[in-house]
Amino acid sequence: MTKRKIELLAPGGNVDSIKAAILAGANAIYCGLDKFNARNRAVNIDFDDLQGVLHLAHKHNCEIFLTLNIIILESEFSALVSLLNKLQNTSIDGVIVQDIGLLYVLRKHFPSLNIHASTQMTTHNEGQIKFLSKLSATRVNLSRELNLKEIKALSSAAHQQKMLTEVFVHGSNCISFSGICYMSSVHGGNSGNRGRCSQPCRDRYLTTTAGKEYPLNLKDNSAIYDLRELYDAGADSLKIEGRIKGSDYVYTVVDTWRKQLDTFYRTDKVGEENSILYKVFNRNFSNTLLKGDISKDMFIDNPRDHSIKHLSEVNSYASADDLEKGQLKLYKEKEEIKSSVEDKINSVSAIKASLQINLSGEPAAPLKVVVKTPDSEFEVFSKCNLLDKGTEALTKEMVLKRFKAFNDTEYFIEDLNLEEIKGDVYISFKELTALKKRILFILNDSRETLEPIKLPAIKKLTKENEKPNLSVLISSEEEVSFVDETNAQIYFQLPNSFKGKLDAYVDLFTQNEKIIPYFPSVIIGEDYDVAVDFLHCVKPKLIVTNNTGIAYEAYQLGIDWIAGPHLNMANSYSLLSLKEDFNCSGAFISNELNKQQIQNIKRPEDFQLHYSLYHPIVLMTSRQCLFHQVTGCVKNMVDNTCIQSCEKHSSITNLKKDSFLIEKSKGNYHSLYNTNNYLNTAILNDLPNVFSSCMIDLRDVKTETKLNFGKREVISFFEGLLNGSADSEKDVKKAIHPSVNGQYKKGI
Incomplete structure (x- = not known):
């Protein structure tokens, strides 16, 4: 029997990491813009980057989800709605959300955008699944503190509501339930609910009675050997943490999970080799939350990279010289991984695709527009014939003004050619706008361009002079x-x-x-x-x-x-x-x-x-x-x-x-x-x-x-x-x- 496919969801903190995830075999990537996302410390991407990323990802059958996963202030909704108006005319595959107000706005005014509930919403019971379903969420990232039995129950509940579930399977663990940690907010004013967590939980502390200096520091999560159990639990997406990690980390982890999934689909077996995961950043690994074994083995008294220490633990070196040689070998392997990944990501481009646009025509004939992309070519014709007189002759500047919306898509106008226009011709702005809309429809995979939404004003109520x-x-x-x-x-x-x-x-x-x-x-x-x-x-x-x-x-x-x-x-x-x-x-x-x-x-x-x-x-x-x-x-x-x-x-x-x-x-x-x-x-x-x-x-x-x-x-x-x-x-x-x-x- 053919196994159902589980999505492999990768982090993308910048364009290079996104390219690495695509090349390593991710089915989907979550990334953020420079605003409204819960990883402000990541480099993130701008809107033009996003359009290029969408073009590259979709060519590789990889989806892109945009993180808008912070609580939103009242003063920010104007800018946020401007962004949503742009997003609804892209090919974005989903937006990841924490704020209930944003869920409301998306459901009521932007129904074309798929809503994913962030792990910041702390979803861990069936009622919360139903709550999110009523707000039109199509998937939920379950709390990472859950065990397999709990994941199975919630996946079943979600599927009854026609929702999908994501489960974190690799990367950093938070010691607090996500969404209700205020440690960074109170001490330093950097709210985790605004993407600014300064991770005071990973700070060094005075040595405790138990002899620990990093008493709140957890090992990283890795469920690489639990794939069958996750499959049986009904998880729809396996999510890798790491939007502030480098492209070498992203490629290595995604590639390892991709091979594990493919082996499982092909042989019904789970591989038992994870040594490569120790050669990129890690704090050692634990899967005890997933197993329901919440134990002291989850902690590690050091927040830094565990790679070198792991090397010493798995090898019994006879001398200090042997240890040094082993460490030098690991450093070399790390550099080789970085170099190899860099070569791979440099081999592909994530910039927007170019458009070559050629206009031809003469009076009493329709205007012909030929559009060439790197992958296709098509032509459209005006419904009305060109005229030999009018108020403003057809020029390159006029066309660029009407066609500038193409630059807000996954494409940009590289060349606009009017050399095949014979003489001075005239066309109405209305007709040029109609041509623009038809070209956009084709460029956007037969999706109509949606008009901008303006949120209805909320009336400020006056209150009687009453005391609380x-x-x-x-x-x-x-x-x-x-x-x-x-x-x-x-x-x-x-x-x-x-x-x-x-x-x-x-x-x-x-x-x-x-x-x-x-x-x-x-x-x-x-x-x-x-x-x-x-x-x-x-x-x-x-x-x-x-x-x-x-x-x-x-x-x-x-x-x-x-x-x-x-x-x-x-x-x-x-x-x-x-x-x-x-x-x-x-x-x-x-x-x-x-x-x-x-x-x-x-x-x-x-x-x-x-x-x-x-x-x-x-x-x-x-x-x-x-x-x-x-x-x-x-x-x-x-x-x-x-x-x-x-x-x-x-x-x-x-x-x-x-x-x-x-x-x-x-x-x-x-x-x-x-x-x-x-x-x-x-x-x-x-x-x-x-x-x-x-x-x-x-x-x-x-x-x-x-x-x-x-x-x-x-x-x-x-x-x-x-x-x-x-x-x-x-x-x-x-x-x-x-x-x-x-x-x-x-x-x-």
């Missing part, structure tokens, strides 16, 4: 009584996993109907099923959720819901999507935004805006055990009892003396917190009458920020602050110390 309400986030059952002791809404944080405790949580919420369930960002597999059962059993009137899968289920059940702060709402179109597509009643605005960026957002009618005024700053959430490299752990591997029962705290400090706090609480994944909590009282004066509700997070997360009063008093101080009481801001700052609000000052 207070909401309080708790996680302790002892504090449920706050609901009767304050006018504030009380949100209760549910854990990532509460298998075995469903009945207890159902009882808690049914007996205390005023408390509002607050769902975390990450809810995987059986934990998602349990969370859905909770919604069906409790049927709360309102929830807050940071997980779009839970949002989708609430929408299906008719439960009112608020989008939580970690869904990164940053523009009006995201809010419109939530309201129109999922009947959402309100959303938290991202805490990464500054005053001006928030001020530009226009809320929909009958939609509330929320803001987290005070909270511990979670820098990342990880499926790995962060204590393996910090304090050590008696277990080598994370198991279900770890998630449900483990409760630990520790800290790490980098060489700049910045400390980070590690917390593992019962039922939750490991989290890394900022030393000081976020407190932003300035926003109430900066942006009055914008928010319907402001939240304070009073969960017992152990940071260096201290509450100098009891929680009930702190709540009363914030109530006074929101009501505009005299000295209330002083009371709040006296009650909470120290604190930071750098994200609000800087923005993204």
Whole structure:
């Protein structure tokens, strides 16, 4: 039986890397322009480069996907729509997206563009697949933390929605769930959600109790031997990471995977030779996430290239001289790889294809236009005959002005010849424009040229001079009584996993109907099923959720819901999507935004805006055990009892003396917190009458920020602050110390 084909998806950080991927046998390549993509540190390409790349790739039966995978600010939509108007008239095969507002705009106004959901959307449960399907996504890049069983379940769910799935199979691993890491944003102002991650997780730290200097540094991912399992799991695309890597890396890795796939198709066997992968950049390799073996073996205490060390590990050198000879041989092999790849990529061109255009005709006859490309030749005729008089004779300048749109395609006008025009002839601009459209139709593989889209203006709503309400986030059952002791809404944080405790949580919420369930960002597999059962059993009137899968289920059940702060709402179109597509009643605005960026957002009618005024700053959430490299752990591997029962705290400090706090609480994944909590009282004066509700997070997360009063008093101080009481801001700052609000000052 013929095997189904799996797409091999390669990175393209610049034109040379794209050429390398094509020549090595990639089926598709993802690349970014100099704006709107999540790898700003890559060289990237410009729009003319893109057109040349499309021409070369499609000649080699290779697709091109463009990364637009960052959260989008309100002020950027004008430039973004201009880009989309150009993209819809190219042969681009898909756009990769993180922002819900951009998904909304693409679905409503640019239906010809295939939408791919970025791994930055943190997709890890069935509800999220359905959420994305409703937004017209045609494929999803699954969270890279998933195991084969989870990938199989989600691929099945995606296929039911007529969506494809991508799985990362090679390259750098992030220690945090993608899309919800704020470490680089808080420390340095370089947001990972804007493509500027400075990778502080790979920094050197003061030596930990476990004797490690790079406690957050993971080995690279390599699933080269897991091809059969990935095939059986239903994955449609195998994705290689590496848009900031060189062309020699891209060629070597793609070529290795291409051979592995071809061997599998031909012989039904998986090859067992991967030594070439160690000869380009690597941090050693691990496939334990894919296998579901989340263990300390995933870490490596060095973020630099592992090639030389690997050489020493696999060879037992008898002397230092032998070791030096081996190292010199490897350096030579590396240079040979680079030289060989350079020769290959220099043998092909990724510039736009040339057009030779020849015009001929005479009065009383139609204008004939012959167009030659490097691969074909065709001719078109005007519908009306040329005239011997008129307002402006046909000239080269006139034709170039009308035909300049050809230069915005995969082609450029190299030569325009009017020598076969006999005498002075005249033709209407309308007729020249019609000829242009027919030529474009042929050049664009029989696709009509689409007219530019202009987004409808979103009306700025005026609000009454009302003060925001207070909401309080708790996680302790002892504090449920706050609901009767304050006018504030009380949100209760549910854990990532509460298998075995469903009945207890159902009882808690049914007996205390005023408390509002607050769902975390990450809810995987059986934990998602349990969370859905909770919604069906409790049927709360309102929830807050940071997980779009839970949002989708609430929408299906008719439960009112608020989008939580970690869904990164940053523009009006995201809010419109939530309201129109999922009947959402309100959303938290991202805490990464500054005053001006928030001020530009226009809320929909009958939609509330929320803001987290005070909270511990979670820098990342990880499926790995962060204590393996910090304090050590008696277990080598994370198991279900770890998630449900483990409760630990520790800290790490980098060489700049910045400390980070590690917390593992019962039922939750490991989290890394900022030393000081976020407190932003300035926003109430900066942006009055914008928010319907402001939240304070009073969960017992152990940071260096201290509450100098009891929680009930702190709540009363914030109530006074929101009501505009005299000295209330002083009371709040006296009650909470120290604190930071750098994200609000800087923005993204």
